[in-house]
Amino acid sequence: MTLTRRLALAMGASLLALATTAQAQDALRVGAYPANPPWQNQNEDGTFEGFEVDIVTEIASRMGRTVEIQPYDFRALFVATASGRADMVISSLTITDERLEAQSFTQPYVEGALGIGTREGAGIDSLDDLNGKVVGAIATSFGETYLKEHEADAGYAELRSYDTVANMLTDLQNGRIEAVVNDEVGLRYAFQQMQGLTVGGAIQTGELFAMMMPKDSPLLEEVNGHISDMKSDGTMARLYESWLGAAPAEGSVTVTPMPVPTSASGN
Structure with missing residues (x-):
């Protein structure tokens, strides 16, 4: 093999490695409890589907990123964000004042019971x-x-x-x-x-479902902004109706843009 050929192959391998690294950096790392339909569910082939899966996929698209969803036990979700292994986690998670002490949450998009x-x-x-x-x-x-x-x-x-x-x-x-x-x-x-x-x-508890992120994540405001846009342009309502079988109520948290919450009330 000539020196030129070896250099070309080496350069190609380096470029491939750089591309792979860049692709991994672009991925939004999402943790999810894998058996929680209709919010999210992992199919036999390993893919995830559900209301919150569609939300994070849409957010990633608007950020110009891909999305990688990894399964976690419910309790491990909190470790995943606290340790920085996940950029965010989904699983019909309720905003609570206790959780806000160690984690950050996006604005809510569902009022649960x-x-x-x-x-x-x-x-x-x-x-x-x-x-x-x-x-x-x-x-x-x-x-x-x-x-x-x-x-x-x-x-x-x-x-x-x-x-x-x-x-x-x-x-x-x-x-x-x-x-x-x-x-x-x-x-x-x-x-x-x-x-x-x-x-x-x-x-009826008035609990509010949102995405949990590492405390004071640098991505928090951007993600929250995309959620507001999805509420304003009708995307959130469309996804809600698709998975929950009914249109969200007028004036509900599903269609009302909100700031990043500082308390369990979502305000």
């Missing part, structure tokens, strides 16, 4: 009906925090923490627990594929 999942005919329709019952929730989730804060009102016999929604709902279906408290939309979606389970009632 907690659903009480039970077996059909259980007669568990409200927080009061959890009295004396064995109840399940996802560890460190807003649902678990809410139940702990309202233990005196609920009067449940035991609160069991789960790492995955699948395990929690399997235990509910098999009678190992009597009720679960989790995101209402997610429960209704899951119960379409699970016989014998229903959402007995909803707890």
Whole structure:
């Protein structure tokens, strides 16, 4: 091989390495709990789909970047942003004052509620009906925090923490627990594929769903600005209706541009 040929090959390899590095730097690193439809769900081929997946994909496009979504256990999502391994995480995450101490959040795009999942005919329709019952929730989730804060009102016999929604709902279906408290939309979606389970009632908490990012991330204001633009130009409403089956309410957080929140109220 001639010297010229070797130099050409070496230069080509260097350019390829630089291109690969540049491509990796352009990627928006997103962490997601992989089994949380319709917000996000990882398919058998490893791809993600869902309402929040479409949101981050659109944001990345408007930033001129690609998106790389990696699966994490729910509790690991908080470590991913705190350690800088993820630029943002999605998973119908509720803004709380406690979380804002260590993380940053974008403006909210959904006002959520907690659903009480039970077996059909259980007669568990409200927080009061959890009295004396064995109840399940996802560890460190807003649902678990809410139940702990309202233990005196609920009067449940035991609160069991789960790492995955699948395990929690399997235990509910098999009678190992009597009720679960989790995101209402997610429960209704899951119960379409699970016989014998229903959402007995909803707890209106006023919780606001948003994307979580590392504390004071340099990308925060830019990402928040794109969310505002998506609300203003109708993109957010279109995605919401596509995944949740109804148009968002007029004046709701789904269509109202907001600043980066400094408190759990979203203000």
